[in-house]
Amino acid sequence: MKDAMTDAPSAEAMEAYWLPFTANRAFKAQPKIFSGADGMYYITPDGRRILDGMAGLWCVNAGHNAPRIAAAIREQAGKLDYVSSFGMSHPLAFELARRIAAVAPEGLDHVFFVNSGSEAVDTALKIARAYHQARGDGRRIRLVGRAKGYHGMGFGGLSVAGISRHKRDFGPLLGEVDHLPHTHHPEHNAFSRGLPAWGAHLADELEAICAIQDPSTIAAVIVEPVTGSGGVLPPPVGYLERLRKICDRHGILLIFDEVITGFGRIGAPFGAQALGVTPDIITCAKGMTNGAVPMGGVLVNRQVFDTFMDGPAEAPELMHGYTYSGHPLACAAGIAALDTYEQDGIFENTPKTASVWEDAAHALKDAPHVVDIGLLAAIELAPRAGAGGTRAASVMQHCFDKGVLVRTAGDTLVLSPPLIITPDEIDRLFSTIREGLMSLN
Numbered sequence: 195m196k197d198a199m200t201d202a203p204s205a206e207a208m209e210a211y212w213l214p215f216t217a218n219r220a221f222k223a224q225p226k227i228f229s230g231a232d233g234m235y236y237i238t239p240d241g242r243r244i245l246d247g248m249a250g251l252w253c254v255n256a257g258h259n260a261p262r263i264a265a266a267i268r269e270q271a272g273k274l275d276y277v278s279s280f281g282m283s284h285p286l287a288f289e290l291a292r293r294i295a296a297v298a299p300e301g302l303d304h305v306f307f308v309n310s311g312s313e314a315v316d317t318a319l320k321i322a323r324a325y326h327q328a329r330g331d332g333r334r335i336r337l338v339g340r341a342k343g344y345h346g347m348g349f350g351g352l353s354v355a356g357i358s359r360h361k362r363d364f365g366p367l368l369g370e371v372d373h374l375p376h377t378h379h380p381e382h383n384a385f386s387r388g389l390p391a392w393g394a395h396l397a398d399e400l401e402a403i404c405a406i407q408d409p410s411t412i413a414a415v416i417v418e419p420v421t422g423s424g425g426v427l428p429p430p431v432g433y434l435e436r437l438r439k440i441c442d443r444h445g446i447l448l449i450f451d452e453v454i455t456g457f458g459r460i461g462a463p464f465g466a467q468a469l470g471v472t473p474d475i476i477t478c479a480k481g482m483t484n485g486a487v488p489m490g491g492v493l494v495n496r497q498v499f500d501t502f503m504d505g506p507a508e509a510p511e512l513m514h515g516y517t518y519s520g521h522p523l524a525c526a527a528g529i530a531a532l533d534t535y536e537q538d539g540i541f542e543n544t545p546k547t548a549s550v551w552e553d554a555a556h557a558l559k560d561a562p563h564v565v566d567i568g569l570l571a572a573i574e575l576a577p578r579a580g581a582g583g584t585r586a587a588s589v590m591q592h593c594f595d596k597g598v599l600v601r602t603a604g605d606t607l608v609l610s611p612p613l614i615i616t617p618d619e620i621d622r623l624f625s626t627i628r629e630g631l632m633s634l635n
Contacts, residue, residue, distance in 0.1 A: 201229070202238075202239040209222075226594065227239055232259055236258070236599065243597065244594070245619060247599050247610075248600065248609065253479075253484065255457055255480075256535060256613065260484055260530075262533055263483070263484050266526040267487065267530075270526035271523060280515060286529060289525070290305075293532050297463040298493050302493040303493075304499040307520040307525075308491060308516055312346025312347050312490075314453060314490035315345040315350060315351040315451060315477050318414075318449050320514055321475065321494060326413050328505070331410075333411050334446075337350075337371050337412075338354070338374060338403060338415040339417070340356050340375070341373055342421055343355050344423035345416060345451050386428070389428050389430060394431060397440065414447040414448070417450065419460075420460060425572050435470075435471055447474045447475060450464075450466055452464055452478050453479045457535065464478075474494070474495050475493065478492075478493065483528045487523050489524035489527070538614075543613070554624040555609075558628060558631070562631050563576045563631060573606065573609070574605065575605045586605050586606060588630070589602075589631060592633060598622065600627065607627065611623070
């Protein structure tokens with residue numbers, strides 16, 4: 195007998211579900227449904243194996259259904275399904291925090307658990323403002339984001355983000371927010387391999403904001419070490435170092451949004467380590483549990499943490515948290531994910547695979563309509579006149595029909611596969627994209 199829960203759902207069965215970030219009517223007319231997954235592949239109800247070029251959504255770093263993680267979740271579900279983190283906890287929460295702090299950049303040794311990247315960003319912004327309040331500098335409420343930045347879909351994250359379409363429908367957001375310019379200038383840094391040589395000076399725009407707003411009013415600057423959803427843009431050489439120095443000069447906290455770059459995505463446990471710049475606060479999620487259970491976290495340095503610990507010992511130091519913070523199943527998945535990354539050598543192997551990946555990505559430089567290629571990678575296409583996004587959508591559909599899953603962001607193809615991808619799978623991924631590009635008008 196067929197399993198109804200793994201069959202493709204009928205139109206009636208799909209009706210109640212309002213999918214996020216999805217053209218729901220178009221999707222339900224031509225749905226992409228997966229009923230299983232294994233390693234590098236999704237499996238459709240009719241048995242097709244689809245090569246996952248996006249690691250789910252930047253999160254399945256160790257591949258789908260990683261055995262240690264699945265086993266840990268099953269075991270924990272039979273022991274302790276839930277306990278609140280409000281004034282109580284369980285052993286795995288402390289163990290996971292310890293394990294994350296052990297692989298984090300030096301000095302970021304305290305972890306606040308949340309349930310997603312969006313919650314991690316909003317939490318980090320609240321911590322930044324509350325930190326200055328706790329140290330007696332309540333004037334510091336201004337936040338600085340960056341154009342093309344993506345920081346989740348909470349009101350705080352939307353406010354500091356720099357993608358206008360995400361904000362358009364939701365009315366006034368947080369006040370007291372400024373934005374740095376983005377670093378994507380194809381006339382200077384298109385087809386860069388590794389970090390672009392041009393653009394470090396763009397960090398100096400933070401000084402311009404300070405001159406206009408008064409640096410004593412700025413609480414924090416938040417950037418992605420490598421811009422993700424805004425186009426996969428690595429920082430120019432020296433850019434993050436300049437931001438760090440300016441923040442230090444003016445007493446501003448520097449937040450790295452590592453929801454995407456954390457847990458091995460760019461060759462080290464955190465992007466801060468790969469790029470050699472340490473922030474005061476890091477947000478993380480996605481690869482934290484290999485995508486198996488929703489979870490996120492905020493890592494803070496000792497100075498930030500200790501500032502909150504100066505008040506009365508019997509009072510909560512931070513009036514903030516979520517019902518599912520430090521959830522037992524999520525903690526079990528997180529510990530097992532770290533075990534998997536360590537025991538399978540995933541962090542160490544990523545730089546070896548990266549050179550093959552980079553060569554394959556840049557081999558598309560001569561393909562029709564390609565105007566730039568990024569690091570993880572992103573393949574930017576020239577838009578059709580009056581029909582932005584349609585070229586990338588056509589290539590995405592071609593790839594899916596050929597058994598390869600990629601993602602689009604406007605006229606950009608975005609790629610970020612599980613870190614276990616092989617050279618043969620890299621070749622298949624980029625060969626299929628080339629076929630799709632060659633078929634375009």
